Amino acid sequence: MNPHASYSINPIQIFVSLTKYRQLIWQMSKREVIGRYKGSILGLAWSFFNPLLMLLIYTIVFNTIFQSRWNSGSDSKTEFALVLFVGMIMHGILAEVLVRTPGLIIANVNYVKKVVFPLEILSWVMMGSNLFHALVSLIVWMLIYLVANHNIQWTVVFLPIVLAPLVLFAMGLSWLLSSLGVYIRDTGQVTVVIASVLMFLSPVFYPITRLPEPYQMLLFLNPTTFIIEEARNVLIWGKFPNFTGLVIYYLVSIIFAWLGFVWFQKTRKGFADVL
Secondary structure, rough: OOOOOOOOOOHHHHHHHHHHOOHHHHHHHHHHHHHOOOOOOHHHHHHHHHHHHHHHHHHHHHHHHHHOOOOOOOOOHEEEEEEEEHHHHHHHHHHHHHHHHHHHHHOOOOHOOOOOOOOOOHHHHHHHHHHHHHHHHHHHHHHHHHHHHHOOOHHHHHHHHHHHHHHHHHHHHHHHHHHHHHHOOOOHHHHHHHHHHHHHOOOOOOOOOHHOOHHHHHHHHOOOOHHHHHHHHHHHHOOOHHHHHHHHHHHHHHHHHHHHHHHHHHHHHHHHHHH
């Protein structure tokens, strides 16, 4: 890598790279998904069974053992499982970034030595794999919902609008952490803990209304809380998303994505020296 190379920090460059290298991103994402299950007997089928097994375990633990209920008047295990699953999927998108990206550049050190390779797309590749598994989980969720309720809420069409700002926020986090992981190797150990903490500091296992009002506001500092609530609105309750909240989230996510990208572009020149 040329230490004197200049890398654009223009926010438009984020989407220019995504568009320009879309075929490469697609091929690398596909290879990563397939490679994750390479050598296993069930292969890609694990991407279907994994979320199903995790849902079963969490439902047994929280609904059966701890006697948790989402609605005070409902004892439906299916409803609890469906509500829980949505929270798990949304949290999982951010958790995957927290767990994997600190080692992203280190795991692809061969690309660092190539002057012409666009290192910034590694985060898009990781996100492509991440979204594939989220999509599989959503398909599993929809099948269960369809069997239980015999229909799908039409408001599901708003789900991409709800998900997009979380993806943008996660991309900013990915560029930030992937760079930090090169210079501070303990980053990955810290983010694994943060991912677990954020799961319990978001309304994954409990409705946000269970908390006193002051604590509810604190919970919204968690970047997944708002998205989890809005995803449940459009997927389960058949409600329109909070468009005002989404506009604010979009603005914050775009700024954060750009700041993460700027950090990555400014620090990438030293990757080859450290690695």
